[in-house]
Amino acid sequence: MDSEALKKYSALHPKPAGLTLQYGTAGFRTKAEQLDHVMFRMGLLAVLRSKAVVSTIGIMVTASHNPEEDNGVKLVDPLGEMLHPSWEEYATQLANAEEGELQRIITEICQKAAVNHHKDASVFIGRDTRPSSEKLSQSVIDGISVLGGQYHDYGLVTTPQLHYMVCCRNTHGQYGKATLEGYYEKLSKAFTELIKQSPSSGESQRHLKIDCANGIGALKLSEMESYFPEEVLIHLYNDGTKEKLNHLCGADFVKVHQKPPRGLDMKPNERCCSFDGDADRIVYYYKDATGHFHLIDGDKIATLISIFLKELLAKVGQTLKMAVVQTAYANGSSTRYLEETLKVPVHCVKTGVKHLHHKAQEFDVGVYFEANGHGTVLFSKAAETKIRQLAKEEKDDEKREAAKVLENMIDLINQTVGDAVSDMLVIEAILALKGLTVQQWDAIYTDLPNRLLKVQVADRRVIDTTDAERRAVTPPGLQEKIDALVKNYKLSRAFVRPSGTEDVVRIYAEADTQENADALAHEVSLAVYHLAGGKGAPPQPM
Ligand SMILES: CC(=O)N[C@H]1[C@@H](OP(=O)(O)O)O[C@H](CO)[C@@H](O)[C@@H]1O
Ligand SMILES: [Mg+2]
Missing domain, CATH: 3.30.310.50 (Alpha-D-phosphohexomutase, C-terminal domain)
Incomplete structure (x- = not known):
């Protein structure tokens, strides 16, 4: 390590005196103007992490649903998971080190984590649409470069897209192609295959209004539109051309206030959804004929997906173990419905995606969602192999067709992390295949107030x-x-x-x-x- 260069570059990204920050549930998050040094140092840390695990590491610059003036940063581990908890501690130490201690702290981390300096380091970077994000991601690059790491800057991407890229790279393309085109193609191909088999519903059922929280989701959905089959009629609102990010709109606003976002005109019974600022959360909603607002949150999304997957798993006739993972914020009605009516085991874990993800990995099929709309489905390697094999070789028509649907679900779902775009397509496909309206979905159970x-x-x-x-x-x-x-x-x-x-x-x-x-x-x-x-x-x- 070139200590002189480190000193020189670090001085260009000084830590404000007295400021201490914590790598929390979702990385570092605070006012953007306090984050320059953190970005530089997370660039350093990503290089160390990359050398320690000999894989590409991701860095996302975003503060998700927080106000536009805020920003944040989180690291992505090799298979697209959240940074390992043992390294959260290193991240906090590095972010809070005084200028003169930086070199020592880095050396300590290298010792404790057995970082091999002879290995190459590779980092993927992404950022959201906040005004401060571009400059801050430049500081990340400074940090990576000073320690001699290689990087690829994806520029503006959703958080789940960056997770996807990292996973693709480290699985050498097995998970997909590590490009935006690769992401769009993989998802839209699976989606198109799925809805081919849906009963043709009237045109009115095909429309979906999307509140993009004035964030990255709008940009990426517009890019993706040309890949969608013509059955998909999506309408984007709060696309960031007029209003501020997350201001009175977006998934968090809708969930917390239990009311529609500003900037989306909703007619009775129209199916609508909201993304959050970095497009890793989604909630659905509609207004009934009396004007009453109905929120369909992460719990109802988990329920819909579980119902669908359970039916398919029964059809393929394999004893694959499925479970749902929730947090304490899950509505009591959802837990009761899943356990008592659907008879699916439910597990409750601590708040924070990493806890849900970790637990869901214990099952062949692990469905996890936070009530706020962050979630996905994980398929174990064994389950995935079995399903793909059945889809190809099974003689029984019904079983093979069910396996094919499951196979396309596996490809449509972003298994690295909750993904609003992917979740939306999963939901749209299920509603189309089951011929369900948004009201029928909502009526599966009634939320407790x-x-x-x-x-x-x-x-x-x-x-x-x-x-x-x-x-x-x-x-x-x-x-x-x-x-x-x-x-x-x-x-x-x-x-x-x-x-x-x-x-x-x-x-x-x-x-x-x-x-x-x-x-x-x-x-x-x-x-x-x-x-x-x-x-x-x-x-x-x-
Ligand atoms: C009640 C609630 O919605 N809590 C959110 C919020 O965590 P808190 O630890 O509650 O601040 O932000 C997390 C990160 O986005 C998210 O995982 C979590 O669900
Ligand atoms: Mg988010």
């Missing part, structure tokens, strides 16, 4: 949780208080946890009516405020 709130406290780390974050262990008395409050309502449930992406404590409550869910959420937020060091004025009822 729920409310998500946040409370500011002096130090959110005073709250420690257990049981996949469903119970608070500290501060003393808090869980007992929550238990007592929950008892006052029917079909109720509530939990609190410190956010991994914002300086807040999140409160979730559900109950038999919206009024009760709101009241319970409010009472729990007061308990947090009083027992966990609330900041500012006490939370007000809604």
Whole structure:
């Protein structure tokens, strides 16, 4: 390592004095102007990681659904997964090192992680459409270059597209071609094959309105449109030409506020969906004839996909083990439907995609979704091999056809990470094949009314949780208080946890009516405020 060069270049990306940041649930995320040094240093870290695992590593510059002024960065591991937890710690150390300590910290990481300096390093870079992203990705490149790494800059891509590229590269093309064209071709071919067999529905069923959150999704969907079969009639809104990224629109806004985004005119019973700012989340919704808004969130997406896959797996007659992975935020009705009606095992894990992904890998077919619309399906290698073999060789027509559908689902699904474009095509294909309208999908089960709130406290780390974050262990008395409050309502449930992406404590409550869910959420937020060091004025009822 050329220490002089490191010193010189690092000085061009100085760390603001006193600033400490944490590699959280989704990498580093904060105001864009505080991130230049972090980007440079994550360029350094990506080189080390690449040398340590002798594979291409990805770096995505994005702050997803956060405001346009923010930005962030996350690293992508060789098969397109999130950065390994042991390296999150190194990322945090490197980001927070003072200028004079940088060299030492790098040496320490190299020792601890057995980085082989003789190996080549290769990094793929992508960025979202934020005004700050281009300059920040240039800082990433500076970091990569100073340690002698090779890089390929994909420029503007969705987060899942970058994950896909990294996986393609490290599987030497087995997963697909590591180009945007390769991505578009793979997905649209699988989709076209799938919907060939769908009963022809009227034209009105083919329209889909998409709120692109004024982000990257709009750009990439426009690029992809020429690959789609003509049955697909998508209409893009909030394409970023007029309004600000994520402002009053996008999947997070729609999910949190349970209302339609601005900038999308919705007629009764029209099928609509929203992407988030980096297009790794999607939620659907529609307005009924009385004007009432219906949200179809990640839980209902997981349910639709599970119903479809379960039927196919039964048809191919293999004993492949399927399970659904959720977090505590999953609506109680969804868990109950999956377990009791569909009879699919459900597992609850901690918030954050990496936890869901990890758990889903334990099954032949692992469906995972966060309620907010981030999710995908993982097929084990064994399951995939079996399905592809049946699709080719099976003599029984019905079994072979079912296997072919599964095979195309495998190709359509981005198995590296939740992907709004891929998920949307999966959903559209399932609705078309099953001849389901958005209302029929919504009616599979009825969501329990729920409310998500946040409370500011002096130090959110005073709250420690257990049981996949469903119970608070500290501060003393808090869980007992929550238990007592929950008892006052029917079909109720509530939990609190410190956010991994914002300086807040999140409160979730559900109950038999919206009024009760709101009241319970409010009472729990007061308990947090009083027992966990609330900041500012006490939370007000809604
Ligand atoms: C309740 C909620 O939606 N939490 C989100 C949010 O995490 P928090 O740790 O709750 O801030 O951001 C994560 C990253 O995008 C996402 O994985 C997660 O689902
Ligand atoms: Mg996102």
